């Protein structure tokens with residue numbers, strides 16, 4: 001366990017030393033806030049209109065959670081889809097390229113400790129990025145009265161989905177010593193996991209249900225609505241663990257080649 | 258301390274090492290000498306438990322490389338062919354990291370880092386970034402990393418490759434210093450390096466051990482003799498004596514597998530004579546062969562490569 005933290009800490013400080021982290025965080029926040037304030041602006045325009053037309057409807061039908069937080073986070077999911085591969089691509093690819101992976105492999109550390117350490121470092125970076133968006137969300141408490149519960153579950157859902165991206169990204173990075181290839185693979189795969197549900201219509205009912213079940217995004221809605229469903233939580237958790245398990249297998253089989 | 262038995266490694270269909278068998282005693286400094294592609298790095302990676310062998314076995318301090326790799330990693334310090342550095346890290350941070358994952362207790366890390374910096378003459382560069390150091394310094398940081406947990410055994414893969422002559426001399430001095438209280442296996446494709454540091458040499462070519470000998474023994478046997486290998490079923494105890502009486506035989510020795518290594522005078526072609534002796538004495542001839550790869554060939558290759566480096 002100690003080794004896991006040591007490895008995670010090293011990766012983290014390496015992130016903080018490189019411009020990648022700062023550029024990504026800056027771009028991420030600019031994009032998110034641009035989207036967020038536009039949505040907010042549209043919302044206030046709509047609620048003003050609604051208030052003019054029908055006094056009571058405005059207060060009743062429009063609320064900040066559904067009309068601002070939820071679409072903003074939905075968009076955040078898309079931005080993260082583009083950015084997380086750029087964070088995870090270094091994990092193993094870079095170590096393989098500059099051969100520093102031999103230090104890890106010749107140390108009394110077990111493979112799973114290395115894998116979890118790598119995952120943890122990326123998770124902490126992404127969690128930092130995501131929590132920085134809370135500043136903008138916090139502003140909503142000045143302009144209106146959003147509910148805290150759904151915001152909390154939405155962010156939890158976001159972190160879970162982001163962790164799935166990370167898990168896939170770390171796996172991709174363990175497959176190659178080329179960072180670009182790793183990034184493209186993890187982007188392609190996570191995007192596919194997003195849209196896999198679209199095939200549900202075309203596929204028959206049983207298989208369609210399966211595709212829908214596999215889709216990363218479909219499990220997010222309950223979290224956005226303020227619900228914590230164990231089944232959805234379990235889905236995300238199993239995607240994360242499965243990705244890490246495959247990473248472990250990949251690294252192990254690399255040794256045998 | 259280290260015993261290797263029939264170690265074999267396949268990369269896909271390609272056999273990189275074939276049935277390596279050797280022992281290393283505690284406190285010994287053993288050189289692994291062989292041209293590029295001989296299988297030195299492969300053997301060292303297997304001994305450091307980075308890659309698994311395809312066959313055979315090896316024990317280090319009684320720990321098996323397959324079953325107890327974690328224990329082995331604790332007592333081994335490994336410097337791979339390319340020093341495993343993180344180019345963006347400061348030297349002292351890097352060594353702290355290495356100490357951490359090599360299981361140095363938390364309160365001993367500062368001490369261990371200081372000691373390693375001291376031993377490898379790195380004090381002046383401890384605040385520099387490893388990626389910007391010269392190759393010689395990087396190699397020393399690599400050594401410091403291998404030493405950080407005070408391992409009983411050091412495995413160094415071509416520690417002087419790519420260095421300029423001055424740096425080579427420094428590294429050699431350092432290794433000599435370190436060899437005082439450690440078992441060291443080091444590989445090289447440069448003969449003089451081995452002659453300066455090691456007590457014993459294992460010469461390996463195309464994945465096979467060509468010779469294991471002390472340095473004096475090796476050079477002595479090289480000059481005047483060629484080697485014939487004989488294995489027999491019976492009469493082991495009298496064979497040595499009788500064989501030595503044959504005209505042209507310089508010496509006879511028996512290796513661990515019971516085979517006789519017969520050193521003959523150059524150009525004496527004693528195969529017929531040895532075969533006749535074996536048959537006459539009814540020892541049961543199993544095999545008689547001239548050692549396939551002549552030591553001289555390997556040596557020639559090694560010494561010619563060395564001149565380019567030593568310039």
Ligand SMILES: Nc1ncnc2c1ncn2[C@@H]1O[C@H](COP(=O)(O)OP(=O)(O)O)[C@@H](O)[C@H]1O
Nearest residue numbers: 257268273291292293294295296297298299300
């Ligand atoms: N990862 C690998 N995959 C396939 N072949 C390899 C690999 N590593 C080494 N080899 C081959 O195995 C042989 C031995 O290589 P190596 O142990 O690196 O030799 P040395 O260190 O003595 O130069 C070489 O022929 C090399 O091409």
Ligand SMILES: [Mg+2]
Nearest residue numbers: 297298299338
């Ligand atoms: Mg090599």
